[in-house]
Amino acid sequence: MKELFAGVDLGGTAVKAAIADSDGTILTQDSIATHSHDGPNAVLKRIGEFLVDMSNRVSDGHGTLSGVGMGVPGLVDVQNGITKFLPNLTTQWRDVPVADLLSDQLGCPIRLLNDVRTATLGELHFGHGRDRPDITMVFIALGTGVGGGLVIDGRLRLGPLGAAGELGHQTILPQGPRCGCGSRGCLETLASGPAIASEGSRLMQIGLAPTLHDLVDGQGDNVTTKAMSIAAEHDPAIREAIVNAASYVGIAVANVITTLHPDMIVLGGGVAQFGRILLETVRAVVADRVRMFPTESIAIEQSQLGEQAGVMGAVALARSPVVD
Amino acid sequence: MKELFAGVDLGGTAVKAAIADSDGTILTQDSIATHSHDGPNAVLKRIGEFLVDMSNRVSDGHGTLSGVGMGVPGLVDVQNGITKFLPNLTTQWRDVPVADLLSDQLGCPIRLLNDVRTATLGELHFGHGRDRPDITMVFIALGTGVGGGLVIDGRLRLGPLGAAGELGHQTILPQGPRCGCGSRGCLETLASGPAIASEGSRLMQIGLAPTLHDLVDGQGDNVTTKAMSIAAEHDPAIREAIVNAASYVGIAVANVITTLHPDMIVLGGGVAQFGRILLETVRAVVADRVRMFPTESIAIEQSQLGEQAGVMGAVALARSPVVD
Numbered sequence: 001m002k003e004l005f006a007g008v009d010l011g012g013t014a015v016k017a018a019i020a021d022s023d024g025t026i027l028t029q030d031s032i033a034t035h036s037h038d039g040p041n042a043v044l045k046r047i048g049e050f051l052v053d054m055s056n057r058v059s060d061g062h063g064t065l066s067g068v069g070m071g072v073p074g075l076v077d078v079q080n081g082i083t084k085f086l087p088n089l090t091t092q093w094r095d096v097p098v099a100d101l102l103s104d105q106l107g108c109p110i111r112l113l114n115d116v117r118t119a120t121l122g123e124l125h126f127g128h129g130r131d132r133p134d135i136t137m138v139f140i141a142l143g144t145g146v147g148g149g150l151v152i153d154g155r156l157r158l159g160p161l162g163a164a165g166e167l168g169h170q171t172i173l174p175q176g177p178r179c180g181c182g183s184r185g186c187l188e189t190l191a192s193g194p195a196i197a198s199e200g201s202r203l204m205q206i207g208l209a210p211t212l213h214d215l216v217d218g219q220g221d222n223v224t225t226k227a228m229s230i231a232a233e234h235d236p237a238i239r240e241a242i243v244n245a246a247s248y249v250g251i252a253v254a255n256v257i258t259t260l261h262p263d264m265i266v267l268g269g270g271v272a273q274f275g276r277i278l279l280e281t282v283r284a285v286v287a288d289r290v291r292m293f294p295t296e297s298i299a300i301e302q303s304q305l306g307e308q309a310g311v312m313g314a315v316a317l318a319r320s321p322v323v324d
Numbered sequence: 325m326k327e328l329f330a331g332v333d334l335g336g337t338a339v340k341a342a343i344a345d346s347d348g349t350i351l352t353q354d355s356i357a358t359h360s361h362d363g364p365n366a367v368l369k370r371i372g373e374f375l376v377d378m379s380n381r382v383s384d385g386h387g388t389l390s391g392v393g394m395g396v397p398g399l400v401d402v403q404n405g406i407t408k409f410l411p412n413l414t415t416q417w418r419d420v421p422v423a424d425l426l427s428d429q430l431g432c433p434i435r436l437l438n439d440v441r442t443a444t445l446g447e448l449h450f451g452h453g454r455d456r457p458d459i460t461m462v463f464i465a466l467g468t469g470v471g472g473g474l475v476i477d478g479r480l481r482l483g484p485l486g487a488a489g490e491l492g493h494q495t496i497l498p499q500g501p502r503c504g505c506g507s508r509g510c511l512e513t514l515a516s517g518p519a520i521a522s523e524g525s526r527l528m529q530i531g532l533a534p535t536l537h538d539l540v541d542g543q544g545d546n547v548t549t550k551a552m553s554i555a556a557e558h559d560p561a562i563r564e565a566i567v568n569a570a571s572y573v574g575i576a577v578a579n580v581i582t583t584l585h586p587d588m589i590v591l592g593g594g595v596a597q598f599g600r601i602l603l604e605t606v607r608a609v610v611a612d613r614v615r616m617f618p619t620e621s622i623a624i625e626q627s628q629l630g631e632q633a634g635v636m637g638a639v640a641l642a643r644s645p646v647v648d
Contacts, residue, residue, distance in 0.1 A: 259488070259580060
């Protein structure tokens with residue numbers, strides 16, 4: 001029998017999964033639709049069957065799942081593997097004992113963690129943090145929301161609710177836009193994918209983004225950070241909007257560097273695909289604002305794993321717990 | 325022979341020292357003037373003699389110094405006990421091997437640390453952190469400058485240069501006032517003692533602070549946070565200025581809570597003497613801005629040790645190292 005570990009990234013629309021061997025080598029990856037409206041029991045049963053099916057495929061039916069790690073979009077009770085607050089799924093998903101339910105079905109331990117903290121584990125074990133056991137690293141996921149994760153001296157910082165590292169909800173502009181969280185001027189209101197796309201759409205409507213207009217047929221709802229990334233080469237206003245958003249990310253990064261003096265900052269999520277414009281702006285803002293100690297040695301990099309960070313982190317979680 | 329430990333708080337104008345026994349009980353405290361212009365060799369020699377003298381006083385000449393901890397205002401090489409950048413002393417104080425010099429004189433190990441990180445150790449060992457070995461605590465010293473220190477899971481976070489925790493240089497207002505550090509809109513520009521006193525002085529000059537005017541004979545240079553604290557009970561504009569500054573502290577505290585999810589925030593330094601106005605404002609801003617997890621269980625308190633935090637922390641440092 002072959003010992004196998006499964007990593008699961010549970011999203012609002014898709015469930016991504018990977019099966020790894022005991023060395024952490026990924027043997028296969030696949031995904032299914034979430035259909036969260038079916039309710040937690042049905043969805044978890046489907047995920048369980050999906051994992052068994054994937055395990056059988058890589059082992060000719062001779063594999064056994066020794067552990068499952070799962071990243072979920074929201075707050076969880078890490079110790080007990082129970083969901084707490086998952087804003088992107090239905091309200092049925094509150095207080096679901098996911099670890100117990102899936103463990104009954106699969107007969108192995110199940111570990112649950114917030115998805116961005118899980119992606120942070122991915123970067124730690126398989127990305128920029130690989131082979132650096134004492135690294136202090138901050139991961140910021142710039143996507144539909146903005147989240148983060150802290151690794152301090154090689155160890156993921158969770159806090160009592162697994163909620164440490166919510167860097168998207170730092171106040172950047174005290175009188176800034178209202179945030180979904182209830183506060184205002186959070187980084188998420190200024191540099192999430194939707195925030196940037198919405199500014200791109202506005203610039204297009206007032207005639208300042210002809211290239212973007214052509215790319216999305218003038219439909220504001222079609223504006224994506226990807227389209228903006230292309231348009232930025234020809235539309236100066238779009239480029240400026242991206243630089244503005246990146247400057248806010250830079251302030252958030254400068255603040256966390258001033259607080260923690262980490263070895264590395266890793267930027268992930270869809271917005272990170274802006275690549276050089278984002279990284280160069282963030283680095284310039286950090287050099288400008290962090291003056292209390294030299295920052296040349298602090299690396300500011302794009303995620304090495306990209307969209308795979310979540311599922312890879314879930315594999316790392318399956319293999320070893322993050323809670324003492 | 326009695327085993328003794330000395331804690332030293334080296335400031336720009338005064339050197340405070342305490343002698344403790346091996347249990348950490350403070351036996352005596354005293355202070356001398358720094359006269360930093362005499363240069364490091366002369367000042368350190370004087371400090372050494374002062375410590376020997378204090379030790380002899382508490383032990384009838386039968387004591388021996390087993391260790392000295394010293395907090396200094398600036399950056400130090402913690403591993404080697406060498407000063408790096410001490411902006412409040414003369415330039416002669418750069419790269420001084422304090423540990424070696426004082427150790428030659430006293431014949432015991434000398435440990436050096438930034439003064440605010442030392443005060444953080446004081447709160448950890450003798451103040452709010454006492455008997456809480458796993459506490460995660462953030463100390464913010466609101467004085468002439470604004471500094472801070474982080475205790476994560478019971479352990480002081482230093483970072484590679486002992487510079488982690490520089491919370492006074494978080495950006496609070498991206499386009500705010502120029503800061504001494506070279507950045508702008510840092511917490512220090514908005515909530516240090518001088519920043520608050522300068523606003524008090526301005527309000528007095530334009531006739532909005534009659535009580536403060538009486539207290540300081542209309543002399544702007546005489547305005548202190550202490551005078552403002554008294555005037556705030558009668559001058560609404562002064563009260564408002566204090567609340568404004570406290571709101572900025574609140575934003576900084578909210579950001580660090582969102583980042584680290586600590587158990588406790590401790591506010592120290594001269595500005596902390598505003599007491600209730602400061603604490604209530606900070607607590608209200610935190611409740612308003614931290615929405616990602618419940619904050620009721622996060623204590624936000626005034627320093628228990630006040631001006632003694634530095635020298636008490638230096639005693640803790642003398643008794644046990646903070647570096648692995």
